[in-house]
Amino acid sequence: MSLAPDEELMLDVRNGAGERLGVLFDRYQAPLYNFYAKLTGDRALSEDLVQEVFLRILKYSRSYQPGTPFRAWIYQIARNARVDHYRKTPKHITFEPEMAPPVKPKDEAQRSQEAELLHRALMQMPEAKREILVLSRFQELKYEEIARLLDCELGTVKTRIHRAIQELRQIFRQLESGAAGSPTTATAQAIPPRRAGT
Amino acid sequence: MNCEQIAELLPDYLQDTLSGEKKELVGLHLAQCAECRDEVAVWKKLTLLPIEQPSAESRLRFEAMLHAYLEGRERTGPGLERERHVGTGSFWPWLRTPVGALAWSAALLVIGIFAGNFWGNRTAHNTTSQDEMAQMHQELTNMRQLVVLSMLQQQSASERLQGVSWSRGEEHLDPQITAALLRTLRYDASVDVRLAALDALSKHASQPQVRRGVLEALQPEQSPLVQVALIDQLVEWRDRDAAQHLRNLEQTPNLNPAVKQRAEWAVSKLN
Numbered sequence: 012m013s014l015a016p017d018e019e020l021m022l023d024v025r026n027g028a029g030e031r032l033g034v035l036f037d038r039y040q041a042p043l044y045n046f047y048a049k050l051t052g053d054r055a056l057s058e059d060l061v062q063e064v065f066l067r068i069l070k071y072s073r074s075y076q077p078g079t080p081f082r083a084w085i086y087q088i089a090r091n092a093r094v095d096h097y098r099k100t101p102k103h104i105t106f107e108p109e110m111a112p113p114v115k116p117k118d119e120a121q122r123s124q125e126a127e128l129l130h131r132a133l134m135q136m137p138e139a140k141r142e143i144l145v146l147s148r149f150q151e152l153k154y155e156e157i158a159r160l161l162d163c164e165l166g167t168v169k170t171r172i173h174r175a176i177q178e179l180r181q182i183f184r185q186l187e188s189g190a191a192g193s194p195t196t197a198t199a200q201a202i203p204p205r206r207a208g209t
Numbered sequence: 210m211n212c213e214q215i216a217e218l219l220p221d222y223l224q225d226t227l228s229g230e231k232k233e234l235v236g237l238h239l240a241q242c243a244e245c246r247d248e249v250a251v252w253k254k255l256t257l258l259p260i261e262q263p264s265a266e267s268r269l270r271f272e273a274m275l276h277a278y279l280e281g282r283e284r285t286g287p288g289l290e291r292e293r294h295v296g297t298g299s300f301w302p303w304l305r306t307p308v309g310a311l312a313w314s315a316a317l318l319v320i321g322i323f324a325g326n327f328w329g330n331r332t333a334h335n336t337t338s339q340d341e342m343a344q345m346h347q348e349l350t351n352m353r354q355l356v357v358l359s360m361l362q363q364q365s366a367s368e369r370l371q372g373v374s375w376s377r378g379e380e381h382l383d384p385q386i387t388a389a390l391l392r393t394l395r396y397d398a399s400v401d402v403r404l405a406a407l408d409a410l411s412k413h414a415s416q417p418q419v420r421r422g423v424l425e426a427l428q429p430e431q432s433p434l435v436q437v438a439l440i441d442q443l444v445e446w447r448d449r450d451a452a453q454h455l456r457n458l459e460q461t462p463n464l465n466p467a468v469k470q471r472a473e474w475a476v477s478k479l480n
Contacts, residue, residue, distance in 0.1 A: 029275060029278060029279050030275070030279065032275060033271075033272075033275065036268070036271050040263055040267060040268075040271070041260075041262065041263060044261060044262070044263040044267070045260060045261050048261040049258070049261070054261065055388075055392050055395070055396075056396070057261070057263075058263055058264065058266075058267050058270075059392070059396065061263065061267060062267070062270055062271060062274065062362070065271055065274070065275075066274055069274075069275070069278050099398065100396070100398070122257060125254060125257055126257040126258055126259070129251075129254060129255060129257060129258055130258060133258075144255075147220075147224075148252070148255050149255075149258075153224075154220065154221075154224070168220075169217070169220040169221070170216075172220045172223075173216050173219055173220055176219075176223075176248050176251065176252055177248060179251055180247055180248050180251040183251055183254075184247070184251075
């Protein structure tokens with residue numbers, strides 16, 4: 012596998028060596044897939060969006076400017092691809108009861124239950140707050156990178172992150188207390204759909 | 210320090226980029242403030258969420274897209290590259306032109322004759338022949354799959370329709386093709402393409418994921434035409450799980466009356 016920096020590979024792609032994109036695909040498909048999966052809760056859609064990102068890189072490779080950090084550039088494309096998708100295909104918010112997790116004794120599956128509740132809490136948050144949490148916690152982007160990506164001040168990013176954490180905590184604890192009383196009821200009220208992967 | 214002052218430092222504390230003194234201040238506050246401590250705890254809990262892995266098909270789709278792009282660029286030249294849609298310009302549509310179709314058929318004929326001769330003349334080396342035939346068959350299957358997967362991603366609905374119709378030739382659907390057809394059924398923007406995908410999938414009811422995928426496509430579907438087709442298909446399969454889904458569908462607000470009527474009819478047939 013090539014150890015060349017992302018920027019060098021992207022310049023090669025820009026200059027006509029399209030096959031070099033394969034290395035970038037191997038480096039970024041999993042992080043991007045995770046980004047989309049945690050934002051949308053939809054695995055099949057996440058895979059489609061990853062493909063769309065790399066298609067756009069090929070289409071718009073000439074707009075990549077030497078010196079631009081590739082990671083910032085690809086996340087910008089990724090954000091745009093998601094926005095465009097939802098513009099064309101509005102979200103269907105339905106609840107699919109069969110997707111609810113099986114009810115298990117608390118001590119047996121506490122961690123998986125917590126993970127499930129966290130996922131649900133995340134999916135209940137407003138998109139902008141969810142996105143900033145995913146970018147900072149899972150994509151390991153520095154606050155400076157997020158500020159450039161969202162085109163805002165560094166201080167604004169920190170404030171938004173703190174507010175997002177506050178809201179996540181609030182929803183998570185509410186879900187948790189609901190789940191402790193009646194797991195199935197809490198599930199049915201709370202949760203946006205999450206389709207099984209293909 | 211109070212919570213408000215800590216709020217300014219907390220994001221940096223979470224990324225562990227605070228200097229020693231400030232970090233200590235936050236630590237002291239957290240020791241006495243349950244609410245702020247809980248925020249940190251929930252942030253840390255986020256690591257419980259699994260890291261999702263893309264499927265193996267994802268790499269294959271990428272390769273098909275890249276291949277189509279590179280082929281197209283070779284034929285059009287770099288000067289035209291920006292004026293065309295990626296992957297739609299040259300190779301696959303060319304296969305559907307009369308010349309392309311002829312070339313494609315001729316290539317298959319040559320391969321067939323070659324394979325026939327090879328099979329007939331090499332009985333003494335039966336094992337080798339079988340291996341080579343199997344390899345050749347596998348390569349042809351792979352190529353067909355590549356074409357179908359690539360065409361299902363095209364921008365033009367008619368090309369995607371063509372992709373669906375190519376998949377009909379498969380007696381046993383490859384899992385990747387099945388997944389691509391189910392995705393088409395669920396997400397394609399064109400009603401015609403979604404209907405064609407359902408038609409292609411209808412012959413593969415023995416695959417549980419096909420039945421499940423068709424069932425799952427019912428609720429989010431917005432077109433009455435496709436909804437009715439899905440209902441009819443589920444009745445034809447006598448799908449045991451369908452009745453409950455159909456009853457859920459009946460409860461959907463603003464459901465098209467014709468779809469509602471069809472769903473009621475279907476429930477009565479399935480019970």
